[in-house]
Amino acid sequence: SLYAPSALVLTIGQGDSAAAAGIQRAVTLTCMPKADGTHPNTRGACAQLRLAGGDFEKVTKIKEGTACTREWNPSVVTAEGVWEGRRVSFERTFANPCELKAGKGTVFEF
Template identity: 40%
Template sequence: MRERLGVLLAAGVMATAGSVVPAAAAGASSSGVSGGGAAALSSLTITKSGSSWSGLPARQVTLQCEPTGGTHPTAADACAQLLAVGGQFDKLQPVGSAACPPVWMPTTVTVTGTWRLQPVYWTKTYGSDCDAGFRSGYVFRF
């Protein structure tokens, strides 16, 4: 029953998106519009703040999915990772068996924007910048 309700809700959102997204794309600027002029179904701003070996206290990228775009250095891979977990950042899985130095240099990641036209606000503090990148399947490696 729950699964069926989810399918019905998704169909309703997509039907609504069909009438809203083209209008938004016609007047949108760089936020939400990717290369070919099509509005991105998901448009996120990812910010990292805190300590790092590089000395950069804060960094920010944009990530657009469906279609892929933004300033994220590996946008296609990041979108693939997020699509695999349905946009649920807490479910991102580490990639491989990388080892991060065992030091405490807290890095806070904050994600805002929309995922499949739904509002997103997510934040988490990791032990280090390396830890944030590794534990997110490299979505937060930038």
């Protein structure tokens, strides 16, 4: 069968950028040809990415109505690999753990 591959390495780290962050957790996520990898919820993460059209900005959008302090204790999430045959290199920094929790969605829930 023909399909566009989707295989990613996802990370969460402490710091204001991937280059400066100490990686705390990393998982693999494969969505095509089937949901697989070390992510604890491969089907849910793949479904969220499909609904967002593979747009990681949409996936990591902080939920409306979230009230977080203004502390600067940054966390960074990254996605590297291929989504539906296209190369992906994504990085998003959240100001603090509250924002991370409100914006990581199923994709970065590990």
